[in-house]
Amino acid sequence: MTRKEEEEEIQSIMRRDPAARTPEEVRTCYSGYQAVLMYRKAHRLWLAGKKLEARKLSQHARFLTGVEIHPGATIGKDFFIDHGMGVVIGETAIIGNNVTLFQGVTLGGVLTKKVKRHPTLEDDVVVGAHATILGDITLGKGCRVGAGSVVVEDVPAGAVVVGVPARIVRDVNGTRKSTDLAHGDLPDPVVRFIKDMHEKIVELQARLNSQQAEIETLKKSKGD
Numbered sequence: 001m002t003r004k005e006e007e008e009e010i011q012s013i014m015r016r017d018p019a020a021r022t023p024e025e026v027r028t029c030y031s032g033y034q035a036v037l038m039y040r041k042a043h044r045l046w047l048a049g050k051k052l053e054a055r056k057l058s059q060h061a062r063f064l065t066g067v068e069i070h071p072g073a074t075i076g077k078d079f080f081i082d083h084g085m086g087v088v089i090g091e092t093a094i095i096g097n098n099v100t101l102f103q104g105v106t107l108g109g110v111l112t113k114k115v116k117r118h119p120t121l122e123d124d125v126v127v128g129a130h131a132t133i134l135g136d137i138t139l140g141k142g143c144r145v146g147a148g149s150v151v152v153e154d155v156p157a158g159a160v161v162v163g164v165p166a167r168i169v170r171d172v173n174g175t176r177k178s179t180d181l182a183h184g185d186l187p188d189p190v191v192r193f194i195k196d197m198h199e200k201i202v203e204l205q206a207r208l209n210s211q212q213a214e215i216e217t218l219k220k221s222k223g224d
Helices: 003-016 023-029 031-047 051-065 189-223
Strands: 106-108 132-134 160-162 167-169
Parallel strands (some): 106 132
């Protein structure tokens, strides 16, 4: 990783994190940035066939930062791990450009065979804190995963998913939010379900009342 590439990653973090005040603060105090820096060195060793040295470096990075990135993973530019602690990225994971992960995120596998068994995250994906993405699935460009979600199926580009297991949801206006990091704005699928059920009950009650009124009218007409 060249000095220029390091500076570009630091600037990408500063654009996305309002708490970042200076490049030096990011360089020295951001465990996520430090973990990614060491991953890139370990990844070069991995590609050069020095797999044991790569694994030793990745474990050292885990000890120092609390972030575990397998050196065999493939990660694009401007990768940001916010807060860092507890993030796990498996060997066959593929991560595109400008991806953001929050603390506690797991990109895990569900197979024991030596195949592609970890997720693929395309460009501009944002994954909320403590979300778990499992298996050889793809999260499409620009999608968002709510905090604490468990994703086990492909997610289309631009979608928002929340829940366990994660389901596709929409915001209150029926369109995707433009604020990438506003996880508090994600709709709650349980609340949405209850609201839909309530609306259906109100509709059915209105129809029932109408039918009862018609029956009473018929009764009175026959009595006359």
